[in-house]
Amino acid sequence: MDSDETTIFSRIINKEVPSDILYEDEHCIVINDIAPQAPVHMLVIPKKSIPRLFDASDMDQNLLGYLLLIANKMAKQRGVDDAFRIVINNGAEAGQTVFHLHLHVLAHGSVKGRFSESDLST
Ligand code: AMP
Numbered sequence: 001m002d003s004d005e006t007t008i009f010s011r012i013i014n015k016e017v018p019s020d021i022l023y024e025d026e027h028c029i030v031i032n033d034i035a036p037q038a039p040v041h042m043l044v045i046p047k048k049s050i051p052r053l054f055d056a057s058d059m060d061q062n063l064l065g066y067l068l069l070i071a072n073k074m075a076k077q078r079g080v081d082d083a084f085r086i087v088i089n090n091g092a093e094a095g096q097t098v099f100h101l102h103l104h105v106l107a108h109g110s111v112k113g114r115f116s117e118s119d120l121s122t
Contacts, residue, residue: 009045009100023074027066030074037115039108040078044071050101053090071105080107087115 011017013029022042023030033041044067050056056064068086075084084107089096106115 007049007098007100009043009098009102010049013045013047023070023077027063028070030070033104037104037113038106040075040080040084040106042071042074042078042105044074044103044105046101051099052096053088053101056101067103071103075105075107078107083107085115 008017012019012021012031019034020032021029022032026047028044028046030042030044033043046063046067048060048063050060053064071084071086075081084105087104087106088101089104104115
């Protein structure tokens with residue numbers, strides 16, 4: 001597992017790696033996924049490095065709620081309305097590949113690959 005400082009998302013947050021930033025504030029950034037699994041596939045990424053959702057603590061309660069509200073706002077901004085899916089992969093065995101907490105926001109058409117229903121049910 002990468003350390004917090006060396007994940008690709010930390011580098012994106014620190015502007016060491018270019019990305020398609022859709023939104024940024026003091027708490028999070030929202031980028032387009034580099035390998036989209038649906039016509040809309042955004043990532044909501046907290047600036048605080050929490051490797052997995054499982055590692056979040058009571059101190060992160062407000063931040064976690066905030067990330068969901070940002071996902072709502074971004075869905076509206078992208079014209080998705082109320083038809084979208086939020087995915088958080090927790091742990092390598094559940095498909096997490098970048099160990100800096102992030103929310104996938106998927107919408108507009110069928111979801112493919114590892115986010116398809118058959119994959120999620122395994
Ligand atoms: P997960 O597998 O849940 O940890 O999700 C990590 C996601 O990050 C995958 O959907 C990748 O396609 C995406 N990703 C990896 N590197 C980048 C990058 N440089 N810019 C945007 N998305 C990325």
